[in-house]
Amino acid sequence: MAGVKDFGLSDKGVTRLAYTDLDFAAQAWLLEQVKDLNLTVTEDAVGNTFLRRPGIDNSLPPIAMGSHLDTVIQAGAYDGIVGVVGALEALYMLRDEKLTAPVEIIIFKAEESSRFGYATMGSKLMTGSATPEQLSQGTKKNDKSFVEVLRENGYNPDNYAEAIKKPGYYKCFLEIHIEQGKVLDETGEQIGIVHNIAAPTRFKIIVDGMADHSGATPMGFRKDALVAGAKLILAVQKAAEEEASKGTVATVGVVDVEPSSINVVPGKVTLWVDLRGVDNASIAKALDKIQHAMANVVDSDKVIVSQEMLTADKPVALSDDLAYEFAKICEEMGVKYRHMNSGAGHDAMHMVKLAPTSMLFIPCKEGISHNPAEYAKLEDICVGVEVLAKMVKKIAQ
């Protein structure tokens, strides 16, 4: 069956990076499929898209739902997409209902950090949490910056402030998403109700050594940036392992080696680190241990090590009121659910600035995500959509 997943699909999964032609084409295709919903489509100054269903009283703040259509490199077909398609499906379920408040589906741009080094860019911009200029700092070697890409696609980055929405603009924000973890898959519960979102602290570690001929430079004379870098990769792993009981995790996902030649001792290495948790003290402790290791390799490996902060977000608490409302709906429906936290970041964590916000998790197989093997059962997604639709109906009446 045709789907959003077809845009960027290869034998290595789905790759549909933000603001690429594939990203725009996927959205255009999806909007074409739901024309019969007669939604009013608007776009803000940075590319976030809004699909509005009018209410009886359009002076009321709209109930918002939504998620994103962009993916990481070599992704699956569910992350983000379930939240957009699920929200549309909820509108189909509510088609014959008379709702007092308007409802709006938001398709956030660039939720994944795979292209620009920053996550949840669309919701950051919409909530005034960052400027396009700030989101251009993490540009990878040989890549275009976010500001350049905005211009290239007909958006004027100077007008970014026009995209900022004020607190109270929405009545609430509701996001449905696959868990991207193993908890629901293992416990057999069909719904996760999210109370806190772990936020990523992201930084680059830059190791400067000395590029030398790999054959003619004796071991004792080297300043190998990659050997020092390898020690730091293991230090990041160890720091997170020691904080694992607090739910803290850390990952080196990208390694840039210069000059990257088999016959040259690496002269410079950049590690991209992602550190997360729901416990601020634990995150700080892990960061401290990593920085301690950075100081150690300066001594042991005669290299220069520096750090460049990309983001240092705080864990975010969602609305307990909405969470207990969701729980009530699940109970009425006889659906097994669980109160839980989110290890992954989501657009919802910025939307708390605008309105009470809540999230529903759908189980995904073995917790696999950001991987072509990502999978969620259609029946689980349908249950989530039904819970979502009931919630919208309840609030919008």
Next chain:
Amino acid sequence: MAGVKDFGLSDKGVTRLAYTDLDFAAQAWLLEQVKDLNLTVTEDAVGNTFLRRPGIDNSLPPIAMGSHLDTVIQAGAYDGIVGVVGALEALYMLRDEKLTAPVEIIIFKAEESSRFGYATMGSKLMTGSATPEQLSQGTKKNDKSFVEVLRENGYNPDNYAEAIKKPGYYKCFLEIHIEQGKVLDETGEQIGIVHNIAAPTRFKIIVDGMADHSGATPMGFRKDALVAGAKLILAVQKAAEEEASKGTVATVGVVDVEPSSINVVPGKVTLWVDLRGVDNASIAKALDKIQHAMANVVDSDKVIVSQEMLTADKPVALSDDLAYEFAKICEEMGVKYRHMNSGAGHDAMHMVKLAPTSMLFIPCKEGISHNPAEYAKLEDICVGVEVLAKMVKKIAQ
């Protein structure tokens, strides 16, 4: 002053990869500068170039000199170039001499492995030591293969055998080259006479783990290919350090991470390893230790590790007769010299198949090479060229 170095020069040094437009342009420019030598220029089926000065008896096998014009990424201005320009300079010194034998300067193609993953490709092809097909196995992600590049530049890879020269074709082969090590710079000797060339054993280590969401995958549930890869980078370093007294060295120069995204646990990592020495037993011992470490991470990190051999050359002995002839010339000139080995590989190591071969090393500052800071004193190069010219005259008379 204009020079070969200008082709590919930026603020990050010289980058003139083999078979690029820059590579061809540098050679064309150089040939233009030496037109007054009236050399006959020919090219073989794979792009090696031959500059011939006729002798009195052209039925005699020519005396060959030469080196290469291609560079690594972010290189200096001396590696290879000194051997080509030095040989031309020697011909200027011998301009008024009547020489019985013809003399030929060879400009070898693709001595550096930076583009195709294999070194000394031109001399390998010329001596029948490899086929274009074999030299296309190491193609890096997103790069064109060697066979494709040959075709693109008007060479027919199917005709590669036409480039192969037979043993006895040359009288001898002489190469002058910067040392790319620190020995001569530290001892103050002006000439190194090379007896053995360490040969690289090169292989890829491929680590297959599991790509997962970096936020939602607890530490204990990961199969992080990069964490396992970091352990192997350190194991390669340790194996070489333990064999350092035998002159063995090992380097991981390239790391490919998939999918290479800050919010995804690395699913696959490829390490490109270069292992070298002049002692076969020591090289084998280091390789054994690396393979032992590969088996260990399979257990400890729950990843799959495989190895792919790229080259496994044996150390090569050059001509002792020519070496002692060089020593005699140095003594006659009052030049301080040293008998030594080469840690780096050179085209000379394949030319031993065709003719007695010898190499001269010129000191280079702090042993720095494959780096923009590479530097050799003009006076040292001139001494080397004079020794070379005297040798050619002696043999060609």
